[in-house]
Amino acid sequence: MSNELFISSSQNGDRIALINDKRLVEYQFEDHARKFNVGDIYLGTVRKVVPGLNAAFIDVGYEKDAFLHYFDLGPKIKSLSKFTKNAITSASTPALLKKFELEPEIKKDGKVSQVLDKGTQILVQVVKEPISTKGPRLSCEISLAGRYLVLVPFSNVVSVSKKITDKEERQRLVRLISSIRPENFGVIIRTVASNKEVAELDKDLRNLVKTWEDGIAILKKARPRDLIIGELDRTSSILRDMLNESFDSINVDSKELYDDLRSYIKNIAPDKERLVKLHQGKTKMFEATGVEKQLKTLFGKSVSLSGGGYLIIEHTEALHVIDVNSGNKSNNETSQEETALHTNLESCREIARQLRLRDMGGIIVVDFIDMKNLDNRKVIYERMKLEMKDDRSKNVILPLTKFGLMQITRERVRPQTNLITMEVCPTCSGTGKISASIAITDQIEHKLDYIITKQNEKNITLVLHPYIYAYFTTGAISKRTKWFFKYFRWVKLRTDSSLGLTEFKFLDEVSQNIDMESEATLEDYRNEEYITSEK
Numbered sequence: 336m337s338n339e340l341f342i343s344s345s346q347n348g349d350r351i352a353l354i355n356d357k358r359l360v361e362y363q364f365e366d367h368a369r370k371f372n373v374g375d376i377y378l379g380t381v382r383k384v385v386p387g388l389n390a391a392f393i394d395v396g397y398e399k400d401a402f403l404h405y406f407d408l409g410p411k412i413k414s415l416s417k418f419t420k421n422a423i424t425s426a427s428t429p430a431l432l433k434k435f436e437l438e439p440e441i442k443k444d445g446k447v448s449q450v451l452d453k454g455t456q457i458l459v460q461v462v463k464e465p466i467s468t469k470g471p472r473l474s475c476e477i478s479l480a481g482r483y484l485v486l487v488p489f490s491n492v493v494s495v496s497k498k499i500t501d502k503e504e505r506q507r508l509v510r511l512i513s514s515i516r517p518e519n520f521g522v523i524i525r526t527v528a529s530n531k532e533v534a535e536l537d538k539d540l541r542n543l544v545k546t547w548e549d550g551i552a553i554l555k556k557a558r559p560r561d562l563i564i565g566e567l568d569r570t571s572s573i574l575r576d577m578l579n580e581s582f583d584s585i586n587v588d589s590k591e592l593y594d595d596l597r598s599y600i601k602n603i604a605p606d607k608e609r610l611v612k613l614h615q616g617k618t619k620m621f622e623a624t625g626v627e628k629q630l631k632t633l634f635g636k637s638v639s640l641s642g643g644g645y646l647i648i649e650h651t652e653a654l655h656v657i658d659v660n661s662g663n664k665s666n667n668e669t670s671q672e673e674t675a676l677h678t679n680l681e682s683c684r685e686i687a688r689q690l691r692l693r694d695m696g697g698i699i700v701v702d703f704i705d706m707k708n709l710d711n712r713k714v715i716y717e718r719m720k721l722e723m724k725d726d727r728s729k730n731v732i733l734p735l736t737k738f739g740l741m742q743i744t745r746e747r748v749r750p751q752t753n754l755i756t757m758e759v760c761p762t763c764s765g766t767g768k769i770s771a772s773i774a775i776t777d778q779i780e781h782k783l784d785y786i787i788t789k790q791n792e793k794n795i796t797l798v799l800h801p802y803i804y805a806y807f808t809t810g811a812i813s814k815r816t817k818w819f820f821k822y823f824r825w826v827k828l829r830t831d832s833s834l835g836l837t838e839f840k841f842l843d844e845v846s847q848n849i850d851m852e853s854e855a856t857l858e859d860y861r862n863e864e865y866i867t868s869e870k
Contacts, residue, residue: 337583340574342596343621344589350625359629359689366431371397371461371471374480374566376550378419379459379473380559381451392453395458396560399470405447405458409476411489412450413438415417415474419458422554430551431544432519437489438592457561461566466747468651479543479564483536484512486543490521498526511536517544542602571599582607586624588614617796618829627833633692640685644678648689654698657686660702675704676711681719687722696728696747705739716741748767775837776806776814786841786849794844796827803839804830 339354348369353361379393382400391398409415414437421428429435433806441450451457463472479486493512495505507522515537516522528536550564557563574585574596585600587593593613601608614620621627632639638646640662647658659682660853698770706712712735719741720732729746779797786792799807807814807828818826834840 339583340585341624341626342585342587342589342591342592343619344587349592350621351623352630354626359626359633359692360688362630363694370562371395371464372566373461373464375461375562376477376564377459378460378554378557378561378563379457381453381455381457384444384448384451384453384848386448386559389447391447393457393473394560395459395461395471395473396671397465397470398463399468401459401461401471401473403444403473403475405450407462407472407474407476408441408447408450409474410440410443411437412441412475414489415475415477416450416455416457419456419554422551423456423557426549426555428555430548431517432488433517435519435705437519460553463747467829478523479546480566481525481539481543483525483531483539484543485523485525486540486547487523489517489519492521493524494521495524496528497527499524499529501529504529507713508536512540515540520544533744539603552798571596574600574603582610585611586614586620587611588620610841612701619831619833622831622833631832633689638685638689640678640681642678642681644682646682646685646689648693650695654700655695657689657699657701659703670717672706672708672711675706676708676714678710679703679706679715683715683718683722687719687726690723690730690743690745691726691728694728696745699743699745701741701743703735703739703741712739719743759806775803775839778815779803779807779839780814782841783818783826787824790849792841792843792849793824794827795824795849796829796842796846797839798829798831798834798842800836801833801837802836 337356341352341354343350343352347366349365351361351363351365352359373769377395379395379401381391381396383392385391388404390402390404393403395401414435417438418428418432418435453765457475458477459473459475460469460477465471477488486526493509498504500507508528512522512524515533517786522540540716546564551560554563581608585596587596593611597608597611600611614623616623618625621630636648638648640646644662647660649656649658659679661678682703689695690699703715706715709839716732716734721744723730723732726745731740731744735741779799783795783797786795815826818824843849
């Protein structure tokens with residue numbers, strides 16, 4: 336199973352697409368202006384304590400106060416509060432906790448009013464990004480994630496991922512980490528640490544401790560609402576969590592990002608540095624690799640299955656609903672039950688893919704095609720669990736009910752990814768009334784004539800929809816060839832399926848849009864011709 340990562344950069348942010356065996360399985364947009372990412376650590380101030388909710392609202396600089404429940408305080412909250420106060424009031428407070436005296440743990444069934452007071456300053460970590468009308472959700476159980484380890488301040492516990500099942504390996508890792516971890520720092524050993532050498536684990540641990548020390552240096556000079564320790568951006572976090580032997584390539588279209596990623600991977604996995612590749616083609620990377628086409632076809636309300644069936648995906652404030660339909664699936668099966676089973680099995684893979692792709696969280700209800708056979712329902716349940724096992728978000732799947740409904744809960748830590756795939760017609764602006772579609776070719780030829788004869792542009796590139804591209808290039812003597820004989824200049828044509836049918840743009844020799852603001856409109860041009868002919 337191969338994995339390819341494509342990262343396309345723009346001024347607003349980075350588009351990140353993860354391709355698994357040529358199929359798009361994850362898509363995220365990294366907004367450069369976005370704050371309050373999962374893992375970010377802020378210096379917050381308690382604004383309000385609400386005993387009825389057993390929670391507090393914390394000011395971390397977002398437009399709405401963040402939410403902190405008692406259960407998210409963690410047993411070591413008193414130690415964290417004491418250390419935070421010491422660091423703020425005393426510049427000599429050491430970042431390492433070697434001589435720090437831990438406070439007693441709080442009760443599991445206690446009250447938030449017994450722990451926090453209004454106006455208290457406290458270190459908090461974002462565990463859920465702002466979603467809809469809600470502010471961030473916070474935790475005081477601070478943790479710093481690395482490639483192999485997770486560092487947990489104010490703890491002395493070493494734990495191992497449950498996915499490492501080999502007893503001897505678990506014991507080796509616990510013994511090894513226990514011997515090198517700093518005092519009063521707990522460590523969680525991640526699954527990828529299995530069979531790793533001590534040098535790699537020690538390097539990862541040192542990097543995490545260094546991150547903590549740098550953060551505490553900022554804390555000593557910080558003001559309320561300041562970011563103390565920032566989590567890695569989504570690109571780096573995906574690489575940190577998923578970079579393994581199955582990765583074939585990491586493709587980027589920005590030289591700056593290319594250098595940054597090579598430097599980051601050289602630090603965490605030097606043998607994988609060669610996987611980073613810079614896309615240098617003139618066609619957009621997502622367009623050239625087919626990612627753009629997959630995005631256009633996978634984010635709609637209806638999603639087709641290869642066997643002829645299809646999914647209908649609806650989103651509400653409370654939950655997500657997925658309806659499985661057989662469509663025009665051929666009836667090669669011996670019975671209706673067999674048809675339903677095969678369509679449902681095929682839909683399981685696509686549903687698991689859609690949950691990851693759209694980052695759908697909360698409650699998901701799937702309406703499978705009805706099956707009377709109880710064993711078939713069990714088969715669908717087991718297949719769904721199998722397809723969801725690679726999902727990085729925590730999820731719980733319940734067996735099908737007698738009505739054919741499956742309930743899934745999936746951890747929601749950031750807003751759902753949603754792309755608008757229905758295009759508003761640039762000609763009618765959504766009114767439903769357009770001029771004849773053939774007019775687009777007249778507009779292109781008119782603008783081309785203006786650019787060449789009036790602006791004297793050279794080395795022109797025309798970017799347009801694939802259908803219009805075919806119109807201008809088809810035939811022994813194509814329209815483009817006729818342009819050459821007319822203007823004695825060769826116009827380069829480039830397709831871009833992200834454009835609407837009637838959208839196009841002209842680029843100069845350095846791939847910048849050609850400004851034609853002073854150009855008369857096509858309607859003016861036609862009116863001029865009409866007036867001239869009348870005279």
